[in-house]
Amino acid sequence: MDKHLYDQPITPRTESEKQAVVNRLKRIEGQVRGIQKMVEEDRYCIDVLVQISAINAALKKVGFTVAERHMHHCVSHAVKSGDGDDAITELLEVMKHFSKS
Amino acid sequence: MDKHLYDQPITPRTESEKQAVVNRLKRIEGQVRGIQKMVEEDRYCIDVLVQISAINAALKKVGFTVAERHMHHCVSHAVKSGDGDDAITELLEVMKHFSKS
Amino acid sequence: MDKHLYDQPITPRTESEKQAVVNRLKRIEGQVRGIQKMVEEDRYCIDVLVQISAINAALKKVGFTVAERHMHHCVSHAVKSGDGDDAITELLEVMKHFSKS
Amino acid sequence: MDKHLYDQPITPRTESEKQAVVNRLKRIEGQVRGIQKMVEEDRYCIDVLVQISAINAALKKVGFTVAERHMHHCVSHAVKSGDGDDAITELLEVMKHFSKS
Numbered sequence: 001m002d003k004h005l006y007d008q009p010i011t012p013r014t015e016s017e018k019q020a021v022v023n024r025l026k027r028i029e030g031q032v033r034g035i036q037k038m039v040e041e042d043r044y045c046i047d048v049l050v051q052i053s054a055i056n057a058a059l060k061k062v063g064f065t066v067a068e069r070h071m072h073h074c075v076s077h078a079v080k081s082g083d084g085d086d087a088i089t090e091l092l093e094v095m096k097h098f099s100k101s
Numbered sequence: 102m103d104k105h106l107y108d109q110p111i112t113p114r115t116e117s118e119k120q121a122v123v124n125r126l127k128r129i130e131g132q133v134r135g136i137q138k139m140v141e142e143d144r145y146c147i148d149v150l151v152q153i154s155a156i157n158a159a160l161k162k163v164g165f166t167v168a169e170r171h172m173h174h175c176v177s178h179a180v181k182s183g184d185g186d187d188a189i190t191e192l193l194e195v196m197k198h199f200s201k202s
Numbered sequence: 203m204d205k206h207l208y209d210q211p212i213t214p215r216t217e218s219e220k221q222a223v224v225n226r227l228k229r230i231e232g233q234v235r236g237i238q239k240m241v242e243e244d245r246y247c248i249d250v251l252v253q254i255s256a257i258n259a260a261l262k263k264v265g266f267t268v269a270e271r272h273m274h275h276c277v278s279h280a281v282k283s284g285d286g287d288d289a290i291t292e293l294l295e296v297m298k299h300f301s302k303s
Numbered sequence: 304m305d306k307h308l309y310d311q312p313i314t315p316r317t318e319s320e321k322q323a324v325v326n327r328l329k330r331i332e333g334q335v336r337g338i339q340k341m342v343e344e345d346r347y348c349i350d351v352l353v354q355i356s357a358i359n360a361a362l363k364k365v366g367f368t369v370a371e372r373h374m375h376h377c378v379s380h381a382v383k384s385g386d387g388d389d390a391i392t393e394l395l396e397v398m399k400h401f402s403k404s
Contacts, residue, residue, distance in 0.1 A: 022141060193270050255397065299353070
Protein backbone atom coordinates (compact mmCIF):
# COMPACT_ATOMS: atom_id res chain seq x y z
CA MET A 1 0.00 0.00 0.00
CA ASP A 2 2.62 2.52 1.12
CA LYS A 3 4.72 1.65 -1.92
CA HIS A 4 2.00 2.95 -4.22
CA LEU A 5 2.54 6.04 -6.30
CA TYR A 6 -0.89 7.53 -5.71
CA ASP A 7 -3.64 7.06 -3.13
CA GLN A 8 -6.46 7.37 -5.59
CA PRO A 9 -6.93 7.55 -9.36
CA ILE A 10 -5.39 10.83 -10.54
CA THR A 11 -8.68 11.59 -12.29
CA PRO A 12 -11.57 10.55 -10.02
CA ARG A 13 -13.82 7.88 -11.56
CA THR A 14 -17.07 9.43 -12.77
CA GLU A 15 -20.36 8.08 -11.46
CA SER A 16 -21.08 6.36 -14.76
CA GLU A 17 -17.60 4.78 -14.85
CA LYS A 18 -18.10 3.47 -11.31
CA GLN A 19 -21.54 2.18 -12.19
CA ALA A 20 -20.30 0.32 -15.28
CA VAL A 21 -17.60 -1.52 -13.30
CA VAL A 22 -19.87 -2.21 -10.31
CA ASN A 23 -22.55 -3.63 -12.62
CA ARG A 24 -20.08 -6.05 -14.13
CA LEU A 25 -18.89 -7.06 -10.67
CA LYS A 26 -22.46 -7.58 -9.49
CA ARG A 27 -22.99 -9.95 -12.40
CA ILE A 28 -19.79 -11.79 -11.47
CA GLU A 29 -20.96 -11.94 -7.85
CA GLY A 30 -24.18 -13.53 -9.07
CA GLN A 31 -22.19 -16.06 -11.09
CA VAL A 32 -20.16 -16.99 -8.00
CA ARG A 33 -23.42 -17.55 -6.10
CA GLY A 34 -24.61 -19.62 -9.04
CA ILE A 35 -21.65 -21.97 -8.67
CA GLN A 36 -22.43 -22.40 -4.97
CA LYS A 37 -25.90 -23.54 -5.97
CA MET A 38 -24.47 -25.90 -8.58
CA VAL A 39 -22.22 -27.50 -5.96
CA GLU A 40 -25.08 -27.81 -3.48
CA GLU A 41 -27.24 -29.46 -6.16
CA ASP A 42 -24.34 -31.80 -6.91
CA ARG A 43 -24.09 -30.69 -10.53
CA TYR A 44 -21.59 -32.31 -12.87
CA CYS A 45 -17.94 -31.28 -12.31
CA ILE A 46 -17.38 -30.24 -15.93
CA ASP A 47 -20.31 -27.81 -15.78
CA VAL A 48 -18.86 -26.30 -12.62
CA LEU A 49 -15.44 -25.93 -14.28
CA VAL A 50 -16.99 -24.25 -17.34
CA GLN A 51 -18.62 -21.70 -15.04
CA ILE A 52 -15.40 -21.05 -13.13
CA SER A 53 -13.59 -20.41 -16.42
CA ALA A 54 -16.31 -17.99 -17.46
CA ILE A 55 -15.99 -16.03 -14.22
CA ASN A 56 -12.22 -15.87 -14.47
CA ALA A 57 -12.49 -14.57 -18.03
CA ALA A 58 -15.05 -11.95 -16.93
CA LEU A 59 -12.84 -10.84 -14.02
CA LYS A 60 -9.82 -10.53 -16.30
CA LYS A 61 -11.86 -8.30 -18.60
CA VAL A 62 -12.72 -6.05 -15.66
CA GLY A 63 -9.03 -6.07 -14.73
CA PHE A 64 -8.00 -4.95 -18.20
CA THR A 65 -10.61 -2.18 -18.12
CA VAL A 66 -9.17 -0.96 -14.81
CA ALA A 67 -5.60 -1.24 -16.15
CA GLU A 68 -6.51 0.67 -19.30
CA ARG A 69 -8.08 3.57 -17.42
CA HIS A 70 -5.10 3.52 -15.05
CA MET A 71 -2.72 3.93 -17.98
CA HIS A 72 -4.75 6.67 -19.64
CA HIS A 73 -4.94 8.69 -16.45
CA CYS A 74 -2.50 7.76 -13.66
CA VAL A 75 0.42 6.45 -15.71
CA SER A 76 0.12 9.21 -18.30
CA HIS A 77 -0.01 11.82 -15.56
CA ALA A 78 3.01 10.27 -13.87
CA VAL A 79 4.97 10.25 -17.12
CA LYS A 80 4.25 13.93 -17.68
CA SER A 81 5.17 14.75 -14.05
CA GLY A 82 8.47 12.90 -14.13
CA ASP A 83 7.25 9.91 -12.09
CA GLY A 84 6.79 7.66 -15.08
CA ASP A 85 9.39 5.10 -14.06
CA ASP A 86 7.74 4.45 -10.70
CA ALA A 87 4.29 4.19 -12.29
CA ILE A 88 5.56 1.71 -14.89
CA THR A 89 7.34 -0.48 -12.34
CA GLU A 90 4.23 -0.48 -10.15
CA LEU A 91 1.93 -1.44 -13.01
CA LEU A 92 4.18 -4.18 -14.39
CA GLU A 93 4.52 -5.83 -11.02
CA VAL A 94 0.77 -6.18 -10.74
CA MET A 95 0.45 -7.30 -14.39
CA LYS A 96 2.91 -10.13 -13.70
CA HIS A 97 0.73 -11.41 -10.85
CA PHE A 98 -2.34 -10.89 -12.98
CA SER A 99 -0.96 -12.95 -15.86
CA LYS A 100 -0.30 -15.90 -13.54
CA SER A 101 -3.72 -15.78 -11.88
CA MET B 102 -24.59 -30.00 -21.68
CA ASP B 103 -25.87 -32.92 -23.72
CA LYS B 104 -22.34 -33.68 -24.85
CA HIS B 105 -21.33 -34.45 -21.26
CA LEU B 106 -20.43 -37.95 -20.22
CA TYR B 107 -22.35 -37.87 -16.94
CA ASP B 108 -25.16 -35.77 -15.50
CA GLN B 109 -23.75 -35.69 -12.02
CA PRO B 110 -20.53 -36.65 -10.24
CA ILE B 111 -20.28 -40.44 -10.35
CA THR B 112 -19.77 -40.40 -6.57
CA PRO B 113 -22.12 -37.80 -5.06
CA ARG B 114 -20.31 -35.02 -3.21
CA THR B 115 -20.59 -35.55 0.55
CA GLU B 116 -22.08 -32.79 2.68
CA SER B 117 -18.65 -31.87 4.03
CA GLU B 118 -17.17 -31.74 0.54
CA LYS B 119 -19.97 -29.47 -0.60
CA GLN B 120 -19.56 -27.30 2.46
CA ALA B 121 -15.82 -26.89 1.92
CA VAL B 122 -16.27 -25.71 -1.67
CA VAL B 123 -19.25 -23.50 -0.85
CA ASN B 124 -17.32 -21.85 1.98
CA ARG B 125 -14.48 -20.98 -0.34
CA LEU B 126 -16.93 -19.62 -2.91
CA LYS B 127 -18.68 -17.53 -0.24
CA ARG B 128 -15.33 -15.99 0.64
CA ILE B 129 -14.73 -15.26 -3.06
CA GLU B 130 -18.21 -13.75 -3.31
CA GLY B 131 -17.30 -11.48 -0.39
CA GLN B 132 -14.09 -10.48 -2.14
CA VAL B 133 -16.03 -9.57 -5.31
CA ARG B 134 -18.33 -7.39 -3.18
CA GLY B 135 -15.21 -5.89 -1.64
CA ILE B 136 -13.98 -4.75 -5.03
CA GLN B 137 -17.33 -3.11 -5.74
CA LYS B 138 -16.86 -1.09 -2.57
CA MET B 139 -13.30 -0.21 -3.59
CA VAL B 140 -14.52 1.09 -6.92
CA GLU B 141 -17.34 3.09 -5.30
CA GLU B 142 -14.85 4.63 -2.85
CA ASP B 143 -12.62 5.46 -5.83
CA ARG B 144 -9.70 3.44 -4.49
CA TYR B 145 -6.40 3.36 -6.36
CA CYS B 146 -6.40 1.26 -9.55
CA ILE B 147 -3.39 -0.83 -8.53
CA ASP B 148 -5.13 -1.89 -5.30
CA VAL B 149 -8.16 -2.94 -7.32
CA LEU B 150 -5.98 -4.95 -9.71
CA VAL B 151 -4.22 -6.69 -6.82
CA GLN B 152 -7.61 -7.78 -5.47
CA ILE B 153 -8.80 -9.02 -8.86
CA SER B 154 -5.61 -11.13 -9.18
CA ALA B 155 -6.23 -12.57 -5.73
CA ILE B 156 -9.78 -13.59 -6.63
CA ASN B 157 -8.68 -15.16 -9.90
CA ALA B 158 -6.05 -17.16 -8.07
CA ALA B 159 -8.60 -18.29 -5.47
CA LEU B 160 -11.08 -19.31 -8.17
CA LYS B 161 -8.40 -21.29 -10.00
CA LYS B 162 -7.65 -23.13 -6.77
CA VAL B 163 -11.31 -24.07 -6.44
CA GLY B 164 -11.26 -25.16 -10.08
CA PHE B 165 -8.29 -27.44 -9.50
CA THR B 166 -10.00 -28.94 -6.45
CA VAL B 167 -13.07 -29.68 -8.57
CA ALA B 168 -10.90 -31.09 -11.40
CA GLU B 169 -8.98 -33.28 -8.97
CA ARG B 170 -12.10 -34.80 -7.46
CA HIS B 171 -13.50 -35.23 -10.96
CA MET B 172 -10.43 -37.23 -11.98
CA HIS B 173 -10.43 -39.38 -8.85
CA HIS B 174 -14.09 -40.27 -9.26
CA CYS B 175 -15.67 -39.61 -12.67
CA VAL B 176 -12.64 -40.02 -14.94
CA SER B 177 -11.39 -43.07 -13.03
CA HIS B 178 -14.84 -44.62 -13.18
CA ALA B 179 -15.08 -43.90 -16.90
CA VAL B 180 -11.66 -45.44 -17.53
CA LYS B 181 -12.67 -48.61 -15.71
CA SER B 182 -16.01 -48.73 -17.58
CA GLY B 183 -14.47 -48.31 -21.02
CA ASP B 184 -15.51 -44.64 -21.42
CA GLY B 185 -12.10 -43.26 -20.56
CA ASP B 186 -11.47 -41.64 -23.93
CA ASP B 187 -14.64 -39.58 -23.78
CA ALA B 188 -13.96 -38.53 -20.20
CA ILE B 189 -10.41 -37.44 -21.08
CA THR B 190 -11.48 -35.47 -24.16
CA GLU B 191 -14.21 -33.78 -22.11
CA LEU B 192 -11.84 -32.82 -19.31
CA LEU B 193 -9.06 -31.56 -21.57
CA GLU B 194 -11.41 -29.33 -23.49
CA VAL B 195 -12.45 -27.57 -20.31
CA MET B 196 -8.84 -27.41 -19.04
CA LYS B 197 -7.83 -25.61 -22.23
CA HIS B 198 -10.45 -22.93 -21.62
CA PHE B 199 -9.48 -22.82 -17.97
CA SER B 200 -5.80 -22.24 -18.75
CA LYS B 201 -6.63 -19.23 -20.93
CA SER B 202 -9.02 -17.66 -18.41
CA MET C 203 12.20 -37.34 -10.99
CA ASP C 204 12.17 -40.06 -8.36
CA LYS C 205 8.68 -38.99 -7.32
CA HIS C 206 7.34 -39.90 -10.75
CA LEU C 207 5.03 -42.81 -11.19
CA TYR C 208 6.66 -44.14 -14.35
CA ASP C 209 10.02 -43.72 -16.05
CA GLN C 210 8.63 -43.66 -19.55
CA PRO C 211 5.25 -43.49 -21.24
CA ILE C 212 3.42 -46.74 -20.47
CA THR C 213 2.82 -47.16 -24.21
CA PRO C 214 5.98 -46.12 -26.09
CA ARG C 215 5.46 -43.22 -28.47
CA THR C 216 5.32 -44.45 -32.05
CA GLU C 217 7.75 -43.01 -34.59
CA SER C 218 4.99 -40.99 -36.21
CA GLU C 219 3.84 -39.62 -32.85
CA LYS C 220 7.40 -38.59 -32.03
CA GLN C 221 7.81 -37.02 -35.46
CA ALA C 222 4.61 -34.99 -35.14
CA VAL C 223 5.67 -33.49 -31.80
CA VAL C 224 9.27 -32.93 -32.88
CA ASN C 225 8.11 -31.15 -36.04
CA ARG C 226 5.99 -28.77 -34.01
CA LEU C 227 8.92 -28.14 -31.64
CA LYS C 228 11.25 -27.50 -34.58
CA ARG C 229 8.85 -24.87 -35.84
CA ILE C 230 8.76 -23.32 -32.36
CA GLU C 231 12.57 -23.40 -32.23
CA GLY C 232 12.59 -21.53 -35.54
CA GLN C 233 10.18 -18.95 -34.12
CA VAL C 234 12.45 -18.41 -31.11
CA ARG C 235 15.37 -17.83 -33.49
CA GLY C 236 13.12 -15.45 -35.41
CA ILE C 237 12.64 -13.32 -32.32
CA GLN C 238 16.39 -13.16 -31.77
CA LYS C 239 16.70 -11.72 -35.27
CA MET C 240 13.89 -9.25 -34.58
CA VAL C 241 15.69 -8.02 -31.48
CA GLU C 242 19.00 -7.75 -33.31
CA GLU C 243 17.31 -5.76 -36.08
CA ASP C 244 15.76 -3.54 -33.41
CA ARG C 245 12.22 -4.34 -34.47
CA TYR C 246 9.27 -2.69 -32.76
CA CYS C 247 8.53 -3.98 -29.25
CA ILE C 248 4.88 -4.72 -30.00
CA ASP C 249 5.86 -6.98 -32.92
CA VAL C 250 8.23 -8.84 -30.61
CA LEU C 251 5.50 -9.27 -28.00
CA VAL C 252 3.05 -10.58 -30.60
CA GLN C 253 5.61 -13.22 -31.60
CA ILE C 254 6.28 -14.23 -27.99
CA SER C 255 2.53 -14.69 -27.42
CA ALA C 256 2.33 -16.84 -30.54
CA ILE C 257 5.16 -19.09 -29.34
CA ASN C 258 3.63 -19.45 -25.88
CA ALA C 259 0.31 -20.43 -27.43
CA ALA C 260 2.03 -22.97 -29.69
CA LEU C 261 3.95 -24.45 -26.74
CA LYS C 262 0.77 -24.74 -24.69
CA LYS C 263 -0.82 -26.64 -27.56
CA VAL C 264 2.09 -29.07 -27.58
CA GLY C 265 1.72 -29.37 -23.82
CA PHE C 266 -1.95 -30.25 -24.09
CA THR C 267 -1.17 -32.84 -26.75
CA VAL C 268 1.38 -34.42 -24.42
CA ALA C 269 -1.05 -34.26 -21.48
CA GLU C 270 -3.82 -35.82 -23.55
CA ARG C 271 -1.69 -38.77 -24.64
CA HIS C 272 -0.48 -39.11 -21.05
CA MET C 273 -4.05 -39.42 -19.82
CA HIS C 274 -5.10 -41.87 -22.52
CA HIS C 275 -2.14 -44.14 -21.81
CA CYS C 276 -0.29 -43.61 -18.52
CA VAL C 277 -3.11 -42.30 -16.33
CA SER C 278 -5.62 -44.80 -17.72
CA HIS C 279 -3.16 -47.63 -17.15
CA ALA C 280 -2.49 -46.43 -13.62
CA VAL C 281 -6.21 -46.23 -12.85
CA LYS C 282 -6.71 -49.80 -14.04
CA SER C 283 -3.66 -50.98 -12.05
CA GLY C 284 -4.73 -49.35 -8.81
CA ASP C 285 -2.23 -46.47 -9.01
CA GLY C 286 -4.76 -43.95 -10.25
CA ASP C 287 -4.51 -41.65 -7.25
CA ASP C 288 -0.77 -41.18 -7.63
CA ALA C 289 -1.07 -40.59 -11.37
CA ILE C 290 -3.79 -37.97 -10.83
CA THR C 291 -1.86 -36.13 -8.12
CA GLU C 292 1.25 -36.14 -10.32
CA LEU C 293 -0.61 -34.78 -13.34
CA LEU C 294 -2.51 -32.09 -11.45
CA GLU C 295 0.65 -30.76 -9.87
CA VAL C 296 2.21 -30.20 -13.27
CA MET C 297 -1.04 -28.76 -14.69
CA LYS C 298 -1.07 -26.16 -11.91
CA HIS C 299 2.42 -24.99 -12.90
CA PHE C 300 1.43 -25.13 -16.54
CA SER C 301 -1.62 -22.92 -16.03
CA LYS C 302 0.51 -20.22 -14.38
CA SER C 303 3.22 -20.28 -17.05
CA MET D 304 1.86 -4.00 -38.70
CA ASP D 305 0.48 -0.83 -40.31
CA LYS D 306 -1.70 -0.27 -37.25
CA HIS D 307 1.40 0.15 -35.10
CA LEU D 308 2.32 3.49 -33.64
CA TYR D 309 6.03 3.25 -34.35
CA ASP D 310 8.22 1.20 -36.69
CA GLN D 311 11.01 0.71 -34.22
CA PRO D 312 11.65 1.34 -30.54
CA ILE D 313 11.70 5.10 -30.03
CA THR D 314 15.07 4.72 -28.30
CA PRO D 315 17.14 2.15 -30.22
CA ARG D 316 18.11 -0.89 -28.14
CA THR D 317 21.76 -0.67 -27.11
CA GLU D 318 24.09 -3.50 -28.04
CA SER D 319 24.14 -4.75 -24.46
CA GLU D 320 20.35 -4.65 -24.22
CA LYS D 321 20.09 -6.66 -27.44
CA GLN D 322 22.69 -9.12 -26.21
CA ALA D 323 20.92 -9.69 -22.91
CA VAL D 324 17.61 -10.52 -24.61
CA VAL D 325 19.26 -12.61 -27.34
CA ASN D 326 21.17 -14.62 -24.72
CA ARG D 327 17.97 -15.45 -22.90
CA LEU D 328 16.31 -16.44 -26.17
CA LYS D 329 19.29 -18.63 -27.09
CA ARG D 330 18.88 -20.45 -23.78
CA ILE D 331 15.17 -20.88 -24.51
CA GLU D 332 16.01 -22.16 -28.00
CA GLY D 333 18.30 -24.71 -26.37
CA GLN D 334 15.51 -25.76 -24.02
CA VAL D 335 13.15 -26.27 -26.96
CA ARG D 336 15.77 -28.49 -28.61
CA GLY D 337 16.10 -30.31 -25.30
CA ILE D 338 12.42 -31.22 -25.38
CA GLN D 339 12.78 -32.59 -28.91
CA LYS D 340 15.47 -34.90 -27.59
CA MET D 341 13.28 -35.90 -24.64
CA VAL D 342 10.47 -36.83 -27.02
CA GLU D 343 12.82 -38.77 -29.29
CA GLU D 344 14.20 -40.66 -26.29
CA ASP D 345 10.60 -41.38 -25.23
CA ARG D 346 11.00 -39.66 -21.89
CA TYR D 347 8.15 -39.62 -19.38
CA CYS D 348 5.28 -37.26 -20.26
CA ILE D 349 5.36 -35.46 -16.93
CA ASP D 350 9.04 -34.56 -17.39
CA VAL D 351 8.22 -33.17 -20.82
CA LEU D 352 5.36 -31.09 -19.38
CA VAL D 353 7.60 -29.71 -16.62
CA GLN D 354 10.07 -28.54 -19.27
CA ILE D 355 7.35 -26.95 -21.39
CA SER D 356 6.11 -25.02 -18.33
CA ALA D 357 9.66 -23.84 -17.64
CA ILE D 358 10.06 -22.54 -21.19
CA ASN D 359 6.71 -20.76 -21.10
CA ALA D 360 7.68 -19.08 -17.85
CA ALA D 361 11.04 -18.04 -19.30
CA LEU D 362 9.40 -16.64 -22.43
CA LYS D 363 6.88 -14.68 -20.36
CA LYS D 364 9.79 -13.15 -18.42
CA VAL D 365 11.38 -12.03 -21.68
CA GLY D 366 8.00 -10.65 -22.74
CA PHE D 367 7.68 -8.61 -19.56
CA THR D 368 11.22 -7.27 -20.04
CA VAL D 369 10.29 -6.17 -23.56
CA ALA D 370 7.00 -4.66 -22.33
CA GLU D 371 8.77 -2.80 -19.54
CA ARG D 372 11.33 -1.22 -21.87
CA HIS D 373 8.53 -0.42 -24.29
CA MET D 374 6.68 1.48 -21.58
CA HIS D 375 9.74 3.34 -20.36
CA HIS D 376 10.63 4.49 -23.86
CA CYS D 377 7.92 4.20 -26.52
CA VAL D 378 4.80 4.64 -24.39
CA SER D 379 6.36 7.42 -22.32
CA HIS D 380 7.46 9.20 -25.48
CA ALA D 381 4.01 8.81 -26.99
CA VAL D 382 2.36 10.19 -23.85
CA LYS D 383 4.60 13.25 -23.94
CA SER D 384 3.96 13.72 -27.69
CA GLY D 385 0.19 13.50 -27.42
CA ASP D 386 -0.05 9.96 -28.85
CA GLY D 387 -0.47 8.31 -25.46
CA ASP D 388 -3.95 6.95 -26.12
CA ASP D 389 -2.87 5.07 -29.23
CA ALA D 390 0.20 3.67 -27.50
CA ILE D 391 -1.88 2.46 -24.54
CA THR D 392 -4.53 0.83 -26.74
CA GLU D 393 -1.81 -0.88 -28.77
CA LEU D 394 -0.03 -2.21 -25.69
CA LEU D 395 -3.16 -3.43 -23.93
CA GLU D 396 -4.30 -5.35 -26.97
CA VAL D 397 -1.07 -7.31 -27.03
CA MET D 398 -1.11 -7.78 -23.23
CA LYS D 399 -4.55 -9.37 -23.49
CA HIS D 400 -3.26 -11.93 -25.98
CA PHE D 401 -0.17 -12.41 -23.85
CA SER D 402 -2.18 -13.14 -20.70
CA LYS D 403 -4.13 -15.89 -22.49
CA SER D 404 -1.07 -17.51 -24.01
